[in-house]
Amino acid sequence: MTGKKILVVDDDEDMRRGLGIRLKASGYNVVFAYDAISATGMARKEKPDLIILDIGLPGGDGFIVMERLVSISETSIPVIILTGRDPSTNRKRAIEAGAKAFFLKPADNDQLLAAVGKALGESERAAPTAGPARQSAEYWDLSQDDQ
Numbered sequence: 001m002t003g004k005k006i007l008v009v010d011d012d013e014d015m016r017r018g019l020g021i022r023l024k025a026s027g028y029n030v031v032f033a034y035d036a037i038s039a040t041g042m043a044r045k046e047k048p049d050l051i052i053l054d055i056g057l058p059g060g061d062g063f064i065v066m067e068r069l070v071s072i073s074e075t076s077i078p079v080i081i082l083t084g085r086d087p088s089t090n091r092k093r094a095i096e097a098g099a100k101a102f103f104l105k106p107a108d109n110d111q112l113l114a115a116v117g118k119a120l121g122e123s124e125r126a127a128p129t130a131g132p133a134r135q136s137a138e139y140w141d142l143s144q145d146d147q
Helices: 013-025 036-046 062-072 087-097 109-119
Strands: 005-009 029-033 050-053 079-083 101-104 134-136 139-141
Touching: 005 013, 005 036, 013 029, 013 109, 029 036, 036 050, 036 062, 050 062, 050 109, 062 079, 062 087, 079 087, 079 109, 087 101, 101 109
Parallel strands: 005 029, 005 050, 050 079, 079 101
Antiparallel strands: 101 139, 134 139
């Protein structure tokens, strides 16, 4: 079991619950936030190893949360975007904000867990490195160079 802590930020309770179950089954400790304000508070309090972040949040969008995270942490906390918002504009903003991956809801569980492992540096969970940055119509590995 990994024991790494993941902060899941989403205003949809069912989404938080579902992600929590998947992540806990994979050995992660999971904490939750439901809006932009609670997200920054939980990041400060819990000091997660990774954040899975929705863009559409009450109290400010996910990009505002990412900006606030810079002032919270001495080191960069990896962020994976998981959203229902249009990727044609939001993926570029996610890249510029430093996200490690961008997923459209609902995410493929295996791809999401592989991206989590890769972002955390867990080679045994990392996704295969072969292939283009865009793995499918719903997932982009933002750490690839061919954006």
